[in-house]
Amino acid sequence: MITVSQLTKTYGKKVPALREVNLEIGAGMFGLVGPNGAGKTTLMRILAGLLRPTSGKVSVLGNDVTTSRGKLAIKSVLGYLPQELGLYPDLSALEFLEYIALLKGITDKTEREKQINETLELVGLTGDARRKMRTFSGGMKRRVGIAQALIGKPQLLIVDEPTSGLDPEERVRLRNLLAEMSACCTVILSTHIVEDVSQSCNDLAVLNLGQVLFRGSPGDLIAQARGRVWNILTSGERPGAGLTVVSTMQIQDGIQYRVIGMPTEGSKAVLVEPSLEDGYIWLMQQSRN
Amino acid sequence: MKTLKQIFAIARTEFRFGFRRGAPVAVTVIIGIIVSAGILLGPLSNVSQLPKNLSMPPEQVARLATIGLTPSEWVLFNRDIMGDMFVFSTVMAWLLIFTALLLLPMATSGSIPADRKFGVSELLRSTPITGFVYLAGKILGVLATVLLVGALMLGLFFAITEIILFSTLHYGLSLSASLFLIKLSLLDGLPMLVWGTAVGVLLGVFFHTRRAAIFPGLLAGGVSLVGWALAFRAPGQGYIGMTDLAYYYLIQNYHSSALALESRLGGQDTNMFNIAGASRVGVGQLVLMYLAVIAAFVILMALARLWLKWKENF
Numbered sequence: 383m384i385t386v387s388q389l390t391k392t393y394g395k396k397v398p399a400l401r402e403v404n405l406e407i408g409a410g411m412f413g414l415v416g417p418n419g420a421g422k423t424t425l426m427r428i429l430a431g432l433l434r435p436t437s438g439k440v441s442v443l444g445n446d447v448t449t450s451r452g453k454l455a456i457k458s459v460l461g462y463l464p465q466e467l468g469l470y471p472d473l474s475a476l477e478f479l480e481y482i483a484l485l486k487g488i489t490d491k492t493e494r495e496k497q498i499n500e501t502l503e504l505v506g507l508t509g510d511a512r513r514k515m516r517t518f519s520g521g522m523k524r525r526v527g528i529a530q531a532l533i534g535k536p537q538l539l540i541v542d543e544p545t546s547g548l549d550p551e552e553r554v555r556l557r558n559l560l561a562e563m564s565a566c567c568t569v570i571l572s573t574h575i576v577e578d579v580s581q582s583c584n585d586l587a588v589l590n591l592g593q594v595l596f597r598g599s600p601g602d603l604i605a606q607a608r609g610r611v612w613n614i615l616t617s618g619e620r621p622g623a624g625l626t627v628v629s630t631m632q633i634q635d636g637i638q639y640r641v642i643g644m645p646t647e648g649s650k651a652v653l654v655e656p657s658l659e660d661g662y663i664w665l666m667q668q669s670r671n
Numbered sequence: 672m673k674t675l676k677q678i679f680a681i682a683r684t685e686f687r688f689g690f691r692r693g694a695p696v697a698v699t700v701i702i703g704i705i706v707s708a709g710i711l712l713g714p715l716s717n718v719s720q721l722p723k724n725l726s727m728p729p730e731q732v733a734r735l736a737t738i739g740l741t742p743s744e745w746v747l748f749n750r751d752i753m754g755d756m757f758v759f760s761t762v763m764a765w766l767l768i769f770t771a772l773l774l775l776p777m778a779t780s781g782s783i784p785a786d787r788k789f790g791v792s793e794l795l796r797s798t799p800i801t802g803f804v805y806l807a808g809k810i811l812g813v814l815a816t817v818l819l820v821g822a823l824m825l826g827l828f829f830a831i832t833e834i835i836l837f838s839t840l841h842y843g844l845s846l847s848a849s850l851f852l853i854k855l856s857l858l859d860g861l862p863m864l865v866w867g868t869a870v871g872v873l874l875g876v877f878f879h880t881r882r883a884a885i886f887p888g889l890l891a892g893g894v895s896l897v898g899w900a901l902a903f904r905a906p907g908q909g910y911i912g913m914t915d916l917a918y919y920y921l922i923q924n925y926h927s928s929a930l931a932l933e934s935r936l937g938g939q940d941t942n943m944f945n946i947a948g949a950s951r952v953g954v955g956q957l958v959l960m961y962l963a964v965i966a967a968f969v970i971l972m973a974l975a976r977l978w979l980k981w982k983e984n985f
Contacts, residue, residue, distance in 0.1 A: 430797050434984045453984075454799050462797035468790020472691055473684070484680035485798040487673050530794065 389438035399424040412565035413579030416589035461536030469525040471516035486534040520547040580658035603661035612651040686813020698778035703824025754845030777865025777888030781881030
């Protein structure tokens with residue numbers, strides 16, 4: 383269980399990244415969604431014990447992130463994939479995972495090899511394990527990042543923007559992998575891609591400007607936009623003011639807009655069932671207003 | 672055990688990178704060349720003046736007999752004299768090892784900034800290692816690179832010396848001279864290599880790029896050089912001048928065959944290292960010197976550790 387209470391983080395003296403955030407995260411897969419600059423990465427880094435909060439309390443699996451002992455205890459059960467992943471280009475994936483496994487305290491050689499081989503298999507890099515990582519594509523590097531996070535059988539997996547740079551097939555595979563992992567550990571998935579969360583998380587929070595705007599299930603977020611999502615067909619002109627265009631599609635009879643808001647009477651608007659993305663956009667729109 | 676393995680893992684990875692990054696290797700090679708050239712230039716220019724042919728006429732054998740030497744003892748003395756001449760020329764040239772204090776901090780200061788450059792730093796900090804383990808592993812890894820290259824340079828130096836001596840005089844370096852140089856390397860050169868490397872690695876904690884760490888590294892080298900020379904200045908005045916206690920201690924205890932022969936021939940004590948008025952330096956003082964170095968290192972390590980904790984919550 384992760385408990386965040388009145389958490390505030392300010393960079394320097396004037397740049398607030400998190401403002402009195404309160405959250406409780408249980409077992410399973412938890413999604414953290416928000417626009418760029420919302421404070422997601424800051425929150426992830428605080429939970430991983432990498433960043434010191436300015437004020438507030440954070441307890442991760444019973445450990446206080448502000449104490450040295452607590453941080454070490456958290457890191458010993460943590461799998462972490464940072465947003466900006468860096469790898470040593472001159473090492474092979476195998477050498478790098480061996481290195482990380484040792485740092486994670488897997489001192490038994492047989493166990494280490496077993497775990498490395500298993501994770502390489504999971505991320506589909508067995509055949510490329512001995513290649514220098516400088517020759518890897520962005521997606522392959524990301525997979526090495528995921529593999530190193532999985533080493534050590536973590537109880538808490540924090541993945542920050544894991545799908546960035548991955549092709550659709552790799553994204554689906556990663557989402558499935560994380561969902562499988564969530565059966566035995568807590569997975570926190572931070573992303574600005576709503577689709578990633580909608581496909582895999584049963585619990586989520588939306589963060590904007592350092593504050594929690596929403597906390598609940600994807601169904602609850604979708605429900606917020608119910609009755610406010612429309613398809614409008616026009617011959618070319620954009621829908622009126624006050625409506626947020628979610629998508630635009632050229633069809634045979636004209637242009638079909640998917641909008642959020644309340645269309646004016648007389649417009650050819652058809653009420654449609656909202657998606658999680660609609661719910662998210664409605665929420666962001668409301669927060670701006 | 673787990674902590675040791677973590678330190679070893681970081682050190683091993685760093686050791687691999689040490690050779691690939693090149694700077695520590697290149698600088699250690701340069702230091703080795705400077706020291707070797709300094710040492711070899713003096714004695715080798717005099718090498719032709721020494722007797723090459725040791726077969727001697729009967730009257731010379733008789734003259735040797737008057738001072739209680741046989742021709743074979745004379746040959747041995749000559750061999751040792753060559754070694755000693757070599758050593759005497761070497762001792763001052765060995766001061767060039769001080770270049771390690773000057774240059775190594777600059778060469779090794781890129782180790783920690785490189786982790787930041789590659790973006791691996793955050794990943795490493797997410798593993799259950801402490802800042803101490805990280806720093807210790809980094810220092811050991813870079814040090815292993817520097818010491819390996821240093822040892823190779825020393826070996827190369829001995830090999831070149833032996834080849835030159837054998838080809839010109841048909842003698843090798845005497846055992847006592849060789850042991851003296853090895854002692855000098857271990858007790859005098861080694862601490863300087865360790866200090867120069869450790870200071871450089873720890874300095875890197877404060878910088879985000881390798882380039883940014885170059886000038887501060889050179890500055891730290893200068894401060895190390897002056898600090899070392901001032902702190903470990905020999906108690907004697909005159910010939911030895913600014914050199915350290917380990918060096919002084921070694922010289923004091925070096926028993927030269929050449930000087931022994933000279934004193935036997937001339938009936939006088941001409942030990943050039945007995946400096947009038949200088950107090951004798953014992954092992955205790957040598958230990959004190961190393962304790963002072965270790966204390967300074969611990970302070971630097973604590974500062975680096977605090978910086979990591981403060982800036983990176985590590």
